[in-house]
Amino acid sequence: MHVPCIDCRLRFRPCFRPFTDEELKSISALKTDHLAVAAKTDIVTEGEVGGSLYTLYEGWAFRYKTLADGARQILDLLLPGEIIGLSSALLGTIRHSVQTLTPVSLCVLDGYPLPKLLRRHLDLTLDLLRWRVEEEHRADTRIALLGRQKPLQRVGHLMLETFDRLRRLELANGTMCPFPLQRQHLADAAGMSMIHLNRTLAQLRDERLAAIEDKTLIIHDRRRLADLSGYASLRLIPQRVLL
Secondary structure (H helix, E strand, C coil), X not given: CCCCHHHCCHHHCCCECCCCHHHHHHHHHHEEEEEEECCCCEEECCCCECCCEEEEEECCEXXXXXXXXXXXXXXEEECCCCEECHHHHHHCXXXXXXXXXXXXXXXXXXXXXXXXXXXXXXXXXXXXXXXXXHHHHHHHHHHHHHHHCCHHHHHHHHHHHHHXXXXXXCCXXXXXXXXXXXXXXXHHHHCCCHHHHHHHHHHHHHCCCEEEECCEEEECCHHHXXXXXXXXXXXXCCCECCC
């Protein structure tokens, strides 16, 4: 499967910044392949040098680090439109791993000419920087949650944040959205044991706040869940860069 950039379905979603003709031509020149990858496959590995640059076209993945004791900490969920391997393209190496959560398809880009492209298209560079600052704000919130909040707050916040990100991509419907995470993924993302996670999910279900059924997240009472988890709706930039 090969999807030319000009025919990319993601480009026409309102959450992504439109390209000028020259920008689209330059980005199209970076694309080298389009891959289908099975679930539970590492796309990039921590410490990898000179890896490719990817755009997640379809499916879900996650960024993670493996700790000294072998435990896994999931750093973020990756949804369609996310850039994978940007630090490798700009810094020469990558400091986290990325694994597919579902079967995915990836646009493969040549990262070597990226710095030259960014110097040539300054508006694109500035918008890419805005997106990275937005991601930094989300990361700061996750760190605060892991360090200071209780299990229900961590899981509730993750549910609402994921729902809002999917809604922005037009992948959430009413009070429901896809949620293919297994319980171990959710525990690794929220930084808790399976025992605490199971208790938290039971509490969310019993109090009619939220539930996960058949790989679908159902938000029963958004206002109360937001109050209990300290969640404030994401203040996202109007449109983000899609490579």
